[in-house]
Every structure is written in C-alpha cells, then in structure tokens.
Amino acid sequence: MPNGNLSLQQAPPLSVPGRFFLTAPVFGIAACLIMLLFPGELFLSRWTPGLLAVTHCLVLGFFASIMLGAVQQMLPVLAGAPILRPRLVAAIIHCQWVPAVALLVLAFLSPAAWLFLLALILLAGAVLAFLCAVVFSLRQSDSRSESVPGIKLATFSLLVTLLLGIGLVAGYAGMVPLWRPLVTDLHLSWGLLGWIAVLIMSVAWQVVPMFQITPAYPVWFRRSMVPVTLALLMLKSLLALLGQGPWVVHATTITDLMIAAGLTCFAVITLHIQGRSRRKVQDSHRGFWRLAMPNLIASCLLWVLAEATGEPLLDLLAASAFLLGFVMAVMTGMLLKIVAFLVWLHLSAANDALELAGKPGIAIPKMKAIISSRSSRALLILLPISGVAMLAALVFPQYFTRLAALLWLGYFCLLGMVIGRALLQYRSIAKQVLAAA
C-alpha cells in the first residue's frame, strides 16, 4: 500500500502562504480604522456602507486571505498533489486579491459604479485563478484523506458565493436590479456556511486529533456532516427561489434549524473529544478551539432566535458571534500553529539538505520558540475581551463602538507582529543555511 509520502521538497515555498498570512492582519487593522472613522452610523442596520465595508474587510481581507494561503499550502500535504508553479500562481492570485478587496471596501464607503466594476473584475480574476489551481491539483490527487471531499465542496461553495456576489456587485454598480435581501441572504449563507464552516469542519477532522491528541471524530459524523450541510444549503437556496408562501417559510425555518443543529453537534462533539485529550498540557491551540465552540453554539442559538422573532439586532449578534467568536478563534489558533509548523518544516528541509551534502547542520528552533506561548496566550486573552466589546457595541453603539474598535486594533496589530516576527526569524535562519551551503 502506498504510504502517501509527504516530501519536504514537495511543500510550496513559505512565500506562497506567507504573503496571504501577512496580508490578513493588515485588512483586520483597516476594518478597525473604518469602525473608528464611522462609529455613529455603523450599526444602524446591516445595510450601512460602513458595516458592509467592515464585514468585507474582515471576511475577504482577513478570513479569506488566510484560507487562500492555507489551502495552497495544504493541498500538496493533504491531497498529495502539488500546485504547479506555486510561486507564480500565488503571485497571480495575491496581486489581484489585495487590490480587489481594497477597492470593494472603498466602493462600499464611497459608492461609484466604476469602483464596484473594477473590484468585481479583479475579485473574479483572483478567485478563478485560485479555483483553477485547486481543481487542477485535486484532479491529479488520488488521496483518500477525509479532508479532500470537504475541501472540494467548500471550493464549490466559494464559487457559488462569488457568483452571487457578482450579481450583487453588478446591482450596486447599477447594471442589474439589486436583489436585496434574497440574494444577499443566499450570498451570506453560502459564504459563511458553505465556504467557511464546511472548510473549518473538513480541516478539523484531521487537525484536532493530530495537534490536540484527542480521539477521532465519530466516523458517521465526519462522513455525513459536510454533505448533509451542503444538501441543506441547496434546499434552503431552492426554497428561497420559491417565494414567500406559508409552507415555504415553514420549510425554510426547519432547514435553518437543521443546519443550526448540525453545527451545534459539531461544537459539542469537538468539546467532548477535547475533554478526552490524552495530552494533559494545556496549549493555546486547544484554547482557541475551546473558545470557538461555545461561540458557535451561541451564534446558532442567536440565529434561531432571530428567525423566530424577526429582530434584526439578533441577526447582527449571531453573525458577530459566528465571525468574531467562532471563526476568528479557529483561524487564529490555526494560523499560529500553521506558521510555526511551516517555519520549522522549511528550516528542517534546508538543514536536511545541508546534512545530506556532508556539511554540518544548524540548530533548528522548536515550534514553541518560533511563536512563543506568551504571544499566543496574549491573543487568547485579548480575543474574548474584544469579542464581548463588539457585542456590547452592537447593543449600545454610542458607548462601545470606539472601545471595540481599539481592542480589535490591538488584536490585529499583535497578531501581525507575531506572524511577521516568525517569518523574519525564518528569513534570518534561512540566510545562515544558505551561507553554510
């Protein structure tokens, strides 16, 4: 049976995911600055230009940037099929992605058709380049990794999210009618549930047991969760197209309840297996996941309450708990672990090459020395404080918006410094290796 070797040389250069990981906190900082500039009108409704700009800065600029980098890094590892010419592909995606997100955010703040149009073209170009690279890589893959089908479905959801987003941006640009809230709701559902939640779950099947030394997720759960979520999402979309008849409303509510129940199950099972971890030493990676899961449960409860009451504030609270509680905690935990692991991996590869050439090796820092426990703990403490401040800002915007913005600004600055320092450390040791070679 093939062992599915993971060659160190097969991993793409660190600059491939590194550029996306470094970009992410910059967009986080930009989102905080927008909050500081427009504190008064930001949370009046979900349609305010400021809130749309902040949301897209975070979802595209922060979350999606990390995901784009991580997927390019993980595909060769999980799927066993490297992306061809990874540096070029990453450059093509990145140099369209960054201006696209910046222009879209700018377009929300100062609406102009040409800004939306330009953002749309660049965004479509970046996502299509990413999708082509992923599809080409996955087509070559014969990996039986349980994460691969999930990555495929998440990629499909990204495509649906993009197509719906193109429709909306064309509406903002005045080219077609703006189908709000129908298309916006679908765009949101496919982006948050189909792309983000499915990708996190697919990665969790492998990452949680591997890094937190827990039992595996139950086989029935990890085989059914992703396809069932996607099937429910398709049903929800179909129902949305059928109009607002009484049975359609009931069927939509039941579908939403089932999706919320599935996500709650994921959170409860994750907490349960974390409780049975064989490793007694607490580390921040586990802490971030442990923080994420109650947030996921809270966001599901708030979502169900929002459906039942029709209260718009509950919608905003649910989205905030989902994005800034659940997704932010998972992504930060993963980002810190991935960056430390990649720095170690690439330095080890360089060191191995030195030793094989008969030259004396160099000391490779341990992962904990690349990103210190102190920095991770500081982020782990700051995250829930900033999250609570954001919830308070949603309820009492006049008192807490500036405080929340400043706390999140501190969070993204610290995160950027930690990632930047790790990548600089890599550069400095890699230079030593080059000199020794």
Next chain:
Amino acid sequence: MVEIILDVRDLEPPEPYERATGALLQLQPGQYVRMIAPRRPRLLYPWLAERGFCEDTRQRGEDLYEIFIWSAVDIETGKRIAALAHAQR
C-alpha cells in the same frame, strides 16, 4: 536483535518526527526501531529513503500503526523484522 520502542501516540507534530530521526541517527547494527503512532508518519518516509533506512508499516487498528525501521545494510535484521511483522499480522 534489539528493539527500540518509540511510542509517539501522545505527541503532536513535529515531535514524532524529531524523536524518530533522533533515535535513528543513533541506531547500531542489530537494532531496529518499532514506532507506535496514531497515523502514518508521512513526513518521515522521504527522510528514511534518503538516509538508507527500510521501513515496514502495519496498521493495527483504526488509529494505530506500527512502523518497523531498520538500516538497509543490516540485511539480517531486515529478514527477522519481516518475519516478526508478518507473525503479528
């Protein structure tokens, strides 16, 4: 034939890799490593091939693998491990 047992089930990556490579660099003729891991050590296989080690990976359970590793020049140990791994199947 001396067996060096390396149980890495409670270690997170890349500690299993570091422990295994550390033990293998000290391996003497007649010795072999029996690594017990929750998954295939995919990062280790190319390292073994580059340095002239042989391996025999056996799945013992859903999350349990035994990886026998010995030096390629130690043919006698290799033969005994093949018999041992086969007997434990």
